[in-house]
Amino acid sequence: MTKNKSVLNWVKEMEQLTTPDSIVWIDGSKEQLDQLRGQAVASGELIKLNEEKLPGCYLHRTKVNDVARVEDRTFICSTVPENAGPTNNWKAPAEAYKMLYDIARGSYKGRTMYVISYSMGPIGSPLAQIGVEVTDSIYVVLNMAIMTRVSSKVFDVLGDSDYWVRGLHCSCDIDAEKRYICHFPEDNTIISVNSAYGGNVLLGKKCFALRIASYLGQKDEWMAEHMLILGVEKPNGEIKYVTAAFPSACGKTNLAMLIPPEGYRKNGYKVWCVGDDIAWMRKGADGRLYAINPENGFFGVAPGTNAKSNPNALASTQKNTIFTNVVQNLDDNTVWWEGLNKTPPANAIDWKGNPWDGTASTEKGAHPNSRFTAPAQNCPCISPEFDSTTGVPISAIIFGGRRAQTTPLVYQSRDWNNGVFVGSIMASETTAAATGAVGVVRRDPMAMLPFCGYHMGDYFAHWIKMGEILGDKAPKIFNVNWFRLDDEGNFLWPGFGDNFRVLEWIIDRCEGTADAVETPIGFVPKADDINIDGLDIDFETLKSILTVDNAQWVKESEGIEEFYKKFGDRLPAELKSQLEGLESRLG
Numbered sequence: 001m002t003k004n005k006s007v008l009n010w011v012k013e014m015e016q017l018t019t020p021d022s023i024v025w026i027d028g029s030k031e032q033l034d035q036l037r038g039q040a041v042a043s044g045e046l047i048k049l050n051e052e053k054l055p056g057c058y059l060h061r062t063k064v065n066d067v068a069r070v071e072d073r074t075f076i077c078s079t080v081p082e083n084a085g086p087t088n089n090w091k092a093p094a095e096a097y098k099m100l101y102d103i104a105r106g107s108y109k110g111r112t113m114y115v116i117s118y119s120m121g122p123i124g125s126p127l128a129q130i131g132v133e134v135t136d137s138i139y140v141v142l143n144m145a146i147m148t149r150v151s152s153k154v155f156d157v158l159g160d161s162d163y164w165v166r167g168l169h170c171s172c173d174i175d176a177e178k179r180y181i182c183h184f185p186e187d188n189t190i191i192s193v194n195s196a197y198g199g200n201v202l203l204g205k206k207c208f209a210l211r212i213a214s215y216l217g218q219k220d221e222w223m224a225e226h227m228l229i230l231g232v233e234k235p236n237g238e239i240k241y242v243t244a245a246f247p248s249a250c251g252k253t254n255l256a257m258l259i260p261p262e263g264y265r266k267n268g269y270k271v272w273c274v275g276d277d278i279a280w281m282r283k284g285a286d287g288r289l290y291a292i293n294p295e296n297g298f299f300g301v302a303p304g305t306n307a308k309s310n311p312n313a314l315a316s317t318q319k320n321t322i323f324t325n326v327v328q329n330l331d332d333n334t335v336w337w338e339g340l341n342k343t344p345p346a347n348a349i350d351w352k353g354n355p356w357d358g359t360a361s362t363e364k365g366a367h368p369n370s371r372f373t374a375p376a377q378n379c380p381c382i383s384p385e386f387d388s389t390t391g392v393p394i395s396a397i398i399f400g401g402r403r404a405q406t407t408p409l410v411y412q413s414r415d416w417n418n419g420v421f422v423g424s425i426m427a428s429e430t431t432a433a434a435t436g437a438v439g440v441v442r443r444d445p446m447a448m449l450p451f452c453g454y455h456m457g458d459y460f461a462h463w464i465k466m467g468e469i470l471g472d473k474a475p476k477i478f479n480v481n482w483f484r485l486d487d488e489g490n491f492l493w494p495g496f497g498d499n500f501r502v503l504e505w506i507i508d509r510c511e512g513t514a515d516a517v518e519t520p521i522g523f524v525p526k527a528d529d530i531n532i533d534g535l536d537i538d539f540e541t542l543k544s545i546l547t548v549d550n551a552q553w554v555k556e557s558e559g560i561e562e563f564y565k566k567f568g569d570r571l572p573a574e575l576k577s578q579l580e581g582l583e584s585r586l587g
C-alpha cells in the first residue's frame with residue numbers, strides 16, 4: 001500500500017512487538033469491509049440486523065466493564081510533567097512506553113493485525129491530518145471506516161513524510177485494571193490497551209483529533225476543539241456558520257442537526273450540519289476563522305434520540321450503521337433504546353446480552369452511553385460544504401453546559417477575551433459518557449477538560465493569542481444553557497428544535513440587528529427578543545431563565561477563583577483581570 005519508510009518501519013516494529021499471525025492493510029474498499037463484516041458476524045462480534053428495516057446495520061455489545069471513556073486511566077506523557085498541566089494525568093514517556101509495551105507484547109498472538117490509514121478531514125485538505133492505527137479488532141476497523149476517511153489515497157498525500165500520527169490499539173483481555181489510554185504529544189503517538197469502547201479505541205477521534213491535535217494547533221496557530229459546526233440558512237439563502245462546545249452528552253449532536261420550528265421553516269430557515277463533535281479551525285485567506293469537521297461520521301448518544309427530539313440523527317442511523325450497547329428487539333431483529341418511543345419491545349435482549357422484557361423490567365435495556373456509528377452522508381441535513389477543503393467561515397462560537405441554575409438561557413460575552421473567560425469557567429453536570437459519578441457539577445473549560453493534550457493554562461493563553469491573530473474578524477462568543485430546572489426538576493426551556501429561537505438571537509447579535517441588556521456577566525436578550533410564538537412557555541418563565549442572579553454569581557465567582565488557583569502562574573494575566581472585572585461588576 002505504501003513505500004513510506006516511516007510507516008513501514010513503525011508497522012514492522014508494532015508487528016514484532018505484538019506478534020500477530022497475519023497482517024491486513026485496510027484500503028477502505030467495500031469488498032474488504034464486506035469480508036470483515038462477514039467475519040465479525042461469524043465470530044459473534046457483530047450481529048446482523050434486519051436487512052429490510054435497517055440495511056447494512058449491525059449491533060455490537062462491549063464488555064460490561066468497558067462502556068465509556070476512562071478519564072482516570074487517560075494519560076498525557078510529556079517529557080516535562082508540568083506540560084501536561086494540573087487537569088491531566090501524567091506519566092513519564094519512557095516509563096509509559098515500557099509499561100504499555102509490556103502489556104502489548106505478544107498480545108496479537110493468534111490474531112490479525114489490521115493497519116488502518118486514515119485522514120482526519122477531507123483527504124488532501126490543508127486543514128487535514130493523517131494517521132495510521134494498528135488494531136486487532138474488526139469492530140475498530142469498521143467503526144474507523146465510518147468515522148474517518150479510510151483509504152490508500154492517504155498514502156499518496158503523505159508521500160515520504162514522517163508527519164503522521166501513530167496509533168497502537170491492543171484489545172488484550174479488556175482488563176479494566178490494565179486499561180490505559182496514553183498520549184505522547186511530542187512523538188505524535190497514541191497507545192490504547194485493554195479497552196474496545198469507542199472513545200478509548202477509535203484513535204482518530206478524541207485521542208488524535210483533540211488531545212494530539214490541540215497540542216499541534218498550539219504550536220502552529222490553529223485550534224482543535226470539542227465543537228459541533230452548523231450553518232443557519234436564512235430566507236435570503238445566506239448561510240451563517242457557528243460552532244458550539246458542550247461537554248460530552250450535553251447536546252452537540254442534537255443542536256448540530258436541529259430542525260427549526262415550523263414557523264421558521266415556513267419562512268425559509270434551515271440548519272445544515274457540518275459536524276457534531278469536533279472542529280479544527282484556522283485563520284483563512286480573508287482573515288476570518290475557518291472550520292472543518294475532521295470526522296466522517298457520527299458516534300452519537302442513542303438514548304433520548306427519537307423522531308421528535310432529533311429526527312435527522314434517527315434518519316442517519318437507518319442504514320450502514322453500527323449500534324453499540326443498545327437493546328436488540330428479537331421480534332423483528334431491530335434495535336431500541338430508552339427514549340426512542342414509549343413502546344419497549346417485550347421480547348428482547350438488553351445491552352448486557354441478557355433476555356429483557358421492557359414492559360416488566362425495571363433495569364434499563366440500553367446503556368445510558370450506548371451509541372450509534374453512522375456515516376455523515378446519511379444525515380438529511382448534511383451540509384453541502386461537508387467535504388470542503390477550506391472549511392466554513394465562523395461567525396459565532398457558543399459555549400454551554402448542563403446547569404440546573406445560575407447560568408441563563410443565553411448571554412453574549414463583552415469581547416473576545418471576555419469570551420475566553422466565559423469558556424474557561426464553563427461548568428456542567430457529568431454524564432454517562434465517561435465512567436464515574438453522573439450529575440455532579442464540575443468545571444469543564446471549553447468542554448475540553450478531558451481532551452486538552454497539554455497544560456490548560458497554556459491552552460487558555462492560546463485562545464487569547466488566536467483572538468489577537470483574528471483581530472476584529474474574530475467570531476463573537478456566546479454561552480447557552482438549555483438545562484435550567486424548576487423546583488420539581490422539570491426543564492424550564494423546551495430545548496431541541498426550539499433552541500433555534502436562541503440561535504436566531506445569536507446570529508442577529510452577530511449582525512448587529514438584535515438588542516440586549518448589559519449584566520455583570522455579559523449581554524442577555526430582552527425577553528421580547530426571544531421569539532416564543534407557538535411555544536408552550538409563559539413570558540414570566542422566559543424572563544426567569546434570562547435573569548442573572550447577582551448572589552448566585554458572587555458564589556460562582558468564588559468557585560472560579562478556587563478553580564483558577566490550579567493553574568498557578570500559567571493562568572494568563574488576561575483571565576485573572578477578567579475575573580477581577582466580573583467581581584467588581586458584581587459589586
Ligand code: GTP
Nearest residue numbers: 248249250251252253254301304433482491495496
Ligand atoms: P458527545 O457525543 O458525548 O460529545 O455528546 P453530545 O454533546 O453530542 O450530546 P447529544 O446531542 O448526544 O445529547 C445527549 C443528551 O442530551 C441526550 O440525552 C439528549 O436528549 C439531551 N439533550 C440534547 N439537547 C437537549 C436540549 O435542548 N434540552 C434537553 N433538556 N436535553 C437535551
Ligand code: SPV
Nearest residue numbers: 069198199205206248433
Ligand atoms: C464524548 O464522550 O464526548 C464522545 C464519545 O463524543 S467518545 O468518542 O467516547 O469520546
Ligand code: MN
Nearest residue numbers: 226248249277
Ligand atoms: Mn464528544
